[in-house]
Amino acid sequence: MKRLQYFIETQAFGVCAMLGEKLGIASSSIRLSFIYLSFLTIGSPVIIYLMLAFWINMQKSLRRERNTVWDL
Template structure:
């Protein structure tokens, strides 16, 4: 079960894991919160999830492109 969860988390942008690390909760509880919120609000947290995934990928790309003065 743990390997399946890790695979899904890696394939789904790692948003729940990043939120869990920042807040101090487990990624499983963050995932459950997203699912419950999606059921109760008819899917609106999914938009938030994809916005966070987009932002995380932009930040990751900016970090990789940034060069130092010593890199010529």
Template sequence: MNRFRQFIEWQAFGVCTAIGERLGIATSRIRTWFIYVSFLTMGSPLIIYFIVAFWMNIKRYIWSLRRNPLKYQ
């Protein structure tokens, strides 16, 4: 179960974890507040969440190209 949770947190998106590490706030607290805000605003923060997740994946892809440019040619 722990392995599945790590996959979801890091491989799927990891937005709350990345924000928590950057700001020095517990990830569980960020997730809790995200859920509260999502319920209060009827889900509109989900759009921002998916935009940040997309940006993180693009950034990870660009960094992988910089580390090994011959791998993707």
């Protein structure tokens, strides 16, 4: 159970951590707000979370594929 919790908190997309860094808010409070909003709005923040996760992964993959001038 601890391994699953560790994976989810540290490795699962990193959306809350990224938002926390950009906005200067603790990522734990962002996670709690996603959970509360999901209960109140019947899951619509989950869709937003998945879209942000897709966007972050696309940015990471584009950064990795960039070549420098010296790679020729």
